[in-house]
Amino acid sequence: MELRDSTLFDLVKKYNVPGPRYTSYPTALQFTDTFSRKMLVRNLQKRTVSSDPLSLYIHIPFCFSLCWYCGCTKIITKDQDRGDIYLAYLEKEMQLVRETIHPQTPLKQIHFGGGTPTFLSPEQLRKLGDLINTNFNVHTDVEFSVEIDPRRVDEEHIIALKEIGCNRASLGVQDTNEEVQKAIHRIQPFHQTRKITELLRKHRIRNINFDLIYGLPNQTPETFRQTIEDVTGLDPDRFAIYSYAHIPSIMPAQKLLNEEEFPTTEEKLGMLLYAIEKLPQLGYDYIGMDHFAKKSDELSRALREGTLQRNFQGYSTHAELEMIALGMSGISQGSGLYYQNEKDLNEYYRMLDEEKLPVKKVLAPSEEDKIRRKIIMQIMCNAEIHYDQFFEETGIDFKERFSLELDRLKELEADGLLILMKNGFRLTSRGRLFLRNVAMVFDGYIERKRHQTAYSKTV
Numbered sequence: 001m002e003l004r005d006s007t008l009f010d011l012v013k014k015y016n017v018p019g020p021r022y023t024s025y026p027t028a029l030q031f032t033d034t035f036s037r038k039m040l041v042r043n044l045q046k047r048t049v050s051s052d053p054l055s056l057y058i059h060i061p062f063c064f065s066l067c068w069y070c071g072c073t074k075i076i077t078k079d080q081d082r083g084d085i086y087l088a089y090l091e092k093e094m095q096l097v098r099e100t101i102h103p104q105t106p107l108k109q110i111h112f113g114g115g116t117p118t119f120l121s122p123e124q125l126r127k128l129g130d131l132i133n134t135n136f137n138v139h140t141d142v143e144f145s146v147e148i149d150p151r152r153v154d155e156e157h158i159i160a161l162k163e164i165g166c167n168r169a170s171l172g173v174q175d176t177n178e179e180v181q182k183a184i185h186r187i188q189p190f191h192q193t194r195k196i197t198e199l200l201r202k203h204r205i206r207n208i209n210f211d212l213i214y215g216l217p218n219q220t221p222e223t224f225r226q227t228i229e230d231v232t233g234l235d236p237d238r239f240a241i242y243s244y245a246h247i248p249s250i251m252p253a254q255k256l257l258n259e260e261e262f263p264t265t266e267e268k269l270g271m272l273l274y275a276i277e278k279l280p281q282l283g284y285d286y287i288g289m290d291h292f293a294k295k296s297d298e299l300s301r302a303l304r305e306g307t308l309q310r311n312f313q314g315y316s317t318h319a320e321l322e323m324i325a326l327g328m329s330g331i332s333q334g335s336g337l338y339y340q341n342e343k344d345l346n347e348y349y350r351m352l353d354e355e356k357l358p359v360k361k362v363l364a365p366s367e368e369d370k371i372r373r374k375i376i377m378q379i380m381c382n383a384e385i386h387y388d389q390f391f392e393e394t395g396i397d398f399k400e401r402f403s404l405e406l407d408r409l410k411e412l413e414a415d416g417l418l419i420l421m422k423n424g425f426r427l428t429s430r431g432r433l434f435l436r437n438v439a440m441v442f443d444g445y446i447e448r449k450r451h452q453t454a455y456s457k458t459v
Contacts, residue, residue, distance in 0.1 A: 008430070011415055012269050016457045019436045020443070021289075022380050023312045024333060025373040030445060031340055031361035040359060043337045044100040047322070051102040053139065055109035055311075055318055056132070058090065059327030061345065062119040064152055067186045068256040069174075069216060069244060073329040073343060074115045083124045085349075086327075087131065092352040093326050094135040101324075106139040107132075109318045110165070112146040118153040122160035129164025138165065143318060145170060145207075150196040151188050158199050168207040169200050170240070175216055175223070176230040183217040183261055190230055197234045208236045214271040215244035217261035224271040225278075232282050238299065239284065239292040240314065241275050243268070243457070272433070288380065289435050291315045308381040315381070328358070335370075338363040368444065371396065376439045383435065384426035398424075405441050412438060 020027045061075045145168035176190045210231050248254040276286055284292040285300040293299040298317045302308040312331050322334040328348040331340045342348040342360040351358040378385055387398040413420050417431035440446050
């Protein structure tokens with residue numbers, strides 16, 4: 001179906017409402033700081049009897065300067081000595097976590113996020129690599145990715161990353177236009193992005209992702225097309241092209257942006273449509289929502305084979321792994337428990353000084369949560385539901401259990417977003433623009449009042 005038609009903008013106006021990105025279900029909004037630490041420890045100790053592989057996420061919160069659009073948990077500082085202190089506390093946390101996992105458990109996935117992981121010096125990065133190898137059993141075929149700010153990295157950083165096992169890199173680009181960069185307080189001449197991309201490949205870190213954002217101040221359809229032309233010229237393996245989420249009530253730095261400079265809803269939608277139409281012409285599959293990957297990439301293969309999954313890091317080929325998150329604000333994700341570390345750095349340090357896991361909030365998904373999570377993740381990853389398959393996997397008659405939700409889907413079907421069939425439903429090409437809206441139909445929490453201000457718009 002042709003994506004661009006006369007009714008599409010009307011649909012955007014109708015469905016462009018606040019909604020989760022569904023990197024988890026239930027979302028972090030349902031976490032509570034009222035919990036029993038004995039329950040937490042008892043739950044984590046279950047990992048000691050199984051050597052199932054794990055995923056490790058490490059949050060590095062520091063940034064040298066403030067990007068006004070950013071919604072990440074971060075600390076702005078130019079003092080790199082703070083990295084040494086942070087690493088000392090990461091070591092304490094690793095030692096506590098190590099006691100809750102089987103000694104033979106392999107790490108099959110590692111990711112450094114931020115903040116800015118390359119805030120750390122090459123020496124500090126090597127130290128972090130040593131800590132991981134000392135405290136965990138790293139699989140020989142680990143997927144090891146690092147988020148990189150091209151403005152704050154040099155060849156020595158890349159050499160250090162390669163030495164500690166990094167084999168994937170995600171570069172923050174956002175936009176290549178100078179006027180847009182000025183508006184968001186992130187000046188990044190394109191030659192910096194090109195240089196770091198070349199250095200990564202020189203040192204055999206060849207799996208490269210670029211992060212872009214559409215909907216930024218001073219962006220126009222023309223400047224966005226130029227950004228796409230610039231970055232595709234560097235031939236990355238993946239793109240994550242995020243919709244800018246303007247929620248200054250939650251992200252105070254966004255108040256520094258000039259709202260009069262934002263593109264219109266129609267212009268913003270046009271940017272997304274351009275990416276969806278252009279990138280497949282250049283050999284990239286549209287994975288879903290905001291991700292694109294070369295046909296040879298693992299994400300594309302997972303999409304074709306029906307094994308694509310989603311976790312707090314977005315679309316993934318390893319989302320089935322329990323994820324342990326270290327560092328302030330990190331969110332860990334297991335089948336029986338989600339838990340988030342303390343967001344305040346001093347409190348994070350204090351709890352580790354007391355030899356406590358620095359957990360601030362938890363959520364133990366109910367059986368109903370797990371069923372709805374299965375549905376929502378199927379929608380987000382495969383854009384379809386098969387009733388017979390659902391019954392085989394859960395013993396639940398989908399049409400009977402979710403009759404009210406299926407009635408609500410009839411309106412979306414009338415708008416051309418999906419097709420209801422005898423044995424399931426699937427989204428149309430137009431409907432894939434509204435993945436979050438379809439998933440929200442099965443969200444048991446979405447009607448609660450606080451959801452209306454906590455999330456970004458869905459399109």
